[in-house]
Amino acid sequence: MASSGYSAPIPPVFSREGYAIWAVKMMAYLKAFDLWEVIETSKHLGPLREDPTLAQIKAHSEECAKGFKALSCIHASICEVIFTRIMACETAKQAWDLFKVEFQGSKQTKKMSVLNLRREFEVLKITESKSLKDYIDRLMNVVDKIKLLGKELIDKRIMEKVLFSLPERFEPKISSLEDSKDLRRxxxxxxVNALQAIKKRRAIR
Structure with a gap:
């Protein structure tokens, strides 16, 4: 549930790097205070009609305030160098769209980024000198970057990638899991925990 007041905590700060992560955090931050709709719907509030009631005046004032609050949140979440780029924006929607164009890039740029990350995913391999955990961490880092760009890699594909990349020393455990049909679920x-348990047992022996 969103807060009824406006005592917001410090928002995530954006300073050139990591736009995709900042955008996800900032979206959640704005939603927590019922401000995301200002950017999502981009509705324009017209002037009050003649002879408005007190309730209509209050509702109109609250909607206008939401727009300023959302813009204020964005201002507070960026460094000064970035702020100068949006200081002329009159609405939160304008500022958000400007960020999206400049830091996320065009659809073609985004498509190329996804393609490069998929290639990195395919060629990534585990070496004897690296631990299984390090390999999984590097692999999932690539997967997360792909997700941040709006694309998904299904779990089955990630599992296949891990299994096909493992050294021969893991073959007995993989065969055991296949025989028990555990790999399907x-x-x-x-x-990873099952494979790491093998490594620990061998170290003890």
Whole structure:
């Protein structure tokens, strides 16, 4: 539930790097205070009609205030260098769209970024000198970047990538999981835990 007041905590700060992550955090921040609709719907409030009631005046004033609050939140969430780029924006919607164009890029740029990340995902391999955890962390970092660009890699594809990349020393455990049919329903986290358990047992022996 959104707060009925406006005592907002400090918003996430954007300073050139990590726009996609900032945008996700900022969207949640604005939603927490019922301000995201100002950007999402981009509705324009016209003037009050003649002889408005007190209730209509209050509602109109609250809607206008939402727009200024949303813009104020965006102002508070960016460094001074970035602020100069949107200081002429009169609405939160204008500022948000300007950020999106400049830092997320065009649809073609976004498409190329996704393509490059998918290539990185495909060629990423585990080496004998690297731990399984390090490999999974690097792999999921690429997956998360793809998700931030609005695309998805299904869990089944990630699982296949992990299984095909593993060294031969993991073959007995993989075969065991295949025989028990656990691979059809096991999660990636459980698979990693099972494989790491093998490594620990071997270290003890």
């Amino acid at each position: 096991i999660s990636l986290a459980k698979l």
